[in-house]
Amino acid sequence: MSSKIQKPLPRVDELHRPFWEAARRHELVLQRCRKCASYRYPAGPTCPECVSDELEWTRVSGRGTVFTWTVFHRAYHPAFADEVPYAVVAVELVEGPRMLTNLLDCLPADIKIGMPVEVVFEDVTEEIRLPKFRPVSR
Amino acid sequence: MSLKDKSAIVGLGYTDQGKVPGRSALSFYLEASRNAADDAGLSIKGIDGIIIEPCPTDPRISAFGLAQEMGLELKFGADEQVQGASAGAIMQHAAMAVDAGLCDYCLCAFADTSYSSPSAGGVVYQAGGGINAAYGMFGVAASYAMIARRYMHEYGATSRQFGAVSVAFRHHASLNPRAQFRTPITIEDHQESRWVVEPLRLLDCCPVHDGGRAYIVTTPERARHLRQPPVYIMGFGQGHPFSDPLRRKTLTVTGAVQSGKTAFGMAGITPADVDVCAIYDAFSFIVPLQLEDLGFCKKGEGADFVQNGRIMLGGVLPVNTSGGLLSEVYLQGWVGTHEAVAQLRGDCGPRQVPGARIALLTSSGGALSEHATVILRR
Numbered sequence: 438m439s440s441k442i443q444k445p446l447p448r449v450d451e452l453h454r455p456f457w458e459a460a461r462r463h464e465l466v467l468q469r470c471r472k473c474a475s476y477r478y479p480a481g482p483t484c485p486e487c488v489s490d491e492l493e494w495t496r497v498s499g500r501g502t503v504f505t506w507t508v509f510h511r512a513y514h515p516a517f518a519d520e521v522p523y524a525v526v527a528v529e530l531v532e533g534p535r536m537l538t539n540l541l542d543c544l545p546a547d548i549k550i551g552m553p554v555e556v557v558f559e560d561v562t563e564e565i566r567l568p569k570f571r572p573v574s575r
Numbered sequence: 576m577s578l579k580d581k582s583a584i585v586g587l588g589y590t591d592q593g594k595v596p597g598r599s600a601l602s603f604y605l606e607a608s609r610n611a612a613d614d615a616g617l618s619i620k621g622i623d624g625i626i627i628e629p630c631p632t633d634p635r636i637s638a639f640g641l642a643q644e645m646g647l648e649l650k651f652g653a654d655e656q657v658q659g660a661s662a663g664a665i666m667q668h669a670a671m672a673v674d675a676g677l678c679d680y681c682l683c684a685f686a687d688t689s690y691s692s693p694s695a696g697g698v699v700y701q702a703g704g705g706i707n708a709a710y711g712m713f714g715v716a717a718s719y720a721m722i723a724r725r726y727m728h729e730y731g732a733t734s735r736q737f738g739a740v741s742v743a744f745r746h747h748a749s750l751n752p753r754a755q756f757r758t759p760i761t762i763e764d765h766q767e768s769r770w771v772v773e774p775l776r777l778l779d780c781c782p783v784h785d786g787g788r789a790y791i792v793t794t795p796e797r798a799r800h801l802r803q804p805p806v807y808i809m810g811f812g813q814g815h816p817f818s819d820p821l822r823r824k825t826l827t828v829t830g831a832v833q834s835g836k837t838a839f840g841m842a843g844i845t846p847a848d849v850d851v852c853a854i855y856d857a858f859s860f861i862v863p864l865q866l867e868d869l870g871f872c873k874k875g876e877g878a879d880f881v882q883n884g885r886i887m888l889g890g891v892l893p894v895n896t897s898g899g900l901l902s903e904v905y906l907q908g909w910v911g912t913h914e915a916v917a918q919l920r921g922d923c924g925p926r927q928v929p930g931a932r933i934a935l936l937t938s939s940g941g942a943l944s945e946h947a948t949v950i951l952r953r
Contacts, residue, residue, distance in 0.1 A: 444708075444709060444711075445708035445709055446709060447705060447706040447709050448705070479706070479819075485822075504725075504821075505721045505722075505724045505725045505728070505826065506721065506724060507717050507720035507721050507724065507772045507773060507774075508770070508772065508773035509711060509713075509717070509772055509773075510769070510770040510771075510772070510773065511771075513711075513713035513714060514708065514711070514713065517711045520711065522770075522773075523711055525710050525711055525712045525717065527721060527821050534822075535821040535822070536821075537706070537707055537710055537712055537821065538710055539710050539711070545773075550724070550725075550728045561709075565709075567709055567710075569710075
């Protein structure tokens with residue numbers, strides 16, 4: 438038995454299945470409205486802009502900038518005990534929506550609002566490849 | 576027709592508060608209710624309307640269950656969940672109910688046992704789940720930290736400036752026998768306190784507690800025949816940005832913009848007319864943010880505004896004279912409702928704002944997600 442404590446995993450339900458299936462191919466997809474072309478995240482049943490329910494999963498660039506962040510100095514789940522202090526970051530995608538995530542290859546002290554980042558997938562389990570981001574030079 | 580001055584607060588109920596182990600949430604609701612009726616000089620049997628904010632640790636308790644325990648058959652009742660904004664939002668609903676004649680005396684109550692209950696440790700305030708937990712995002716404080724970071728980025732506000740809020744409210748708490756934290760602190764104490772979630776330090780954050788609160792709303796005509804000087808509800812409003820902060824256009828404009836605009840419009844006054852404020856302060860930095868959104872200073876100048884004793888007793892705008900959520904006790908918006916009324920009655924002893932005639936209170940829920948403003952006068 439591995440002594441490594443498993444981090445909490447997202448639940449893959451019907452609504453989110455296309456997101457996680459794309460993630461397995463290391464592709465980032467978001468719902469896009471067929472009527473008004475706006476993107477939404479997190480996933481939901483309608484487009485909040487025009488309240489249409491005609492949404493389609495669409496591959497996005499995976500590029501964005503750091504919108505804001507916070508640093509945890511305590512582990513509120515044992516699986517994060519070895520990682521404190523660690524940052525949780527909100528990335529604003531070029532398509533508009535913002536995603537909560539972690540930054541790889543970047544210490545909390547080096548994070549800056551507005552820094553350009555790109556998506557990279559962390560292989561957590563066979564089913565879950567978690568989208569994270571890393572800094573890019575632009 | 577405007578609801579300005581069409582209702583009044585006539586009774587305040589408090590209970591033991593802070594760390595009060597071994598008590599049920601229902602017992603806090605009941606004690607606060609009895610005490611509010613006693614304070615008003617009203618028989619509890621005269622209560623014919625009840626609105627409660629559901630208890631975070633025992634959400635099964637309803638207005639109707641509370642009525643049953645007091646032997647009351649209600650004409651009007653509701654369990655009103657507006658998160659931390661409930662205390663102010665419920666006051667508005669009660670004002671409408673008594674003005675419409677749906678009930679004569681509307682009791683409004685809240686209880687929390689988050690410090691001592693089996694689901695203690697503030698578990699209910701630490702909710703984390705779904706995809707966020709996979710990234711290590713736990714607790715509502717972290718959402719506030721993300722908003723604080725944007726506030727610092729957009730307007731140059733600093734952690735040290737936030738400390739002035741905590742220092743001011745602790746000073747007020749030192750004058751309040753009910754307050755949980757009464758030892759004065761300095762800016763240095765604030766700056767040396769540990770990170771909770773950066774950029775928020777321990778002294779930027781409220782704790783969780785046990786206790787109950789209640790107040791009674793009635794019509795002005797009825798209010799004049801009761802024991803306490805009536806405190807009239809002059810104006811009120813609400814503003815509710817999206818629940819998820821990351822889905823808002825901006826993180827640094829709160830619901831106070833709309834709730835304040837509606838409330839000042841109804842009251843027919845401006846911020847310059849306000850003598851004392853009770854601003855929701857689950858976290859220090861949300862005080863300057865709301866003050867600027869309410870128009871007490873220009874947008875982005877809130878962190879400067881709260882310096883140099885301006886929000887302390889004796890300053891231009893005393894705020895949270897009880898110590899607020901940061902230093903009196905964490906009972907959500909019910910701390911502000913009670914202190915605002917107590918100030919207008921002149922009941923605050925060493926922390927009384929001399930001659931206070933108009934008070935403004937706010938309550939705020941989620942991660943600055945729901946917002947209520949109420950303006951009161953004596």
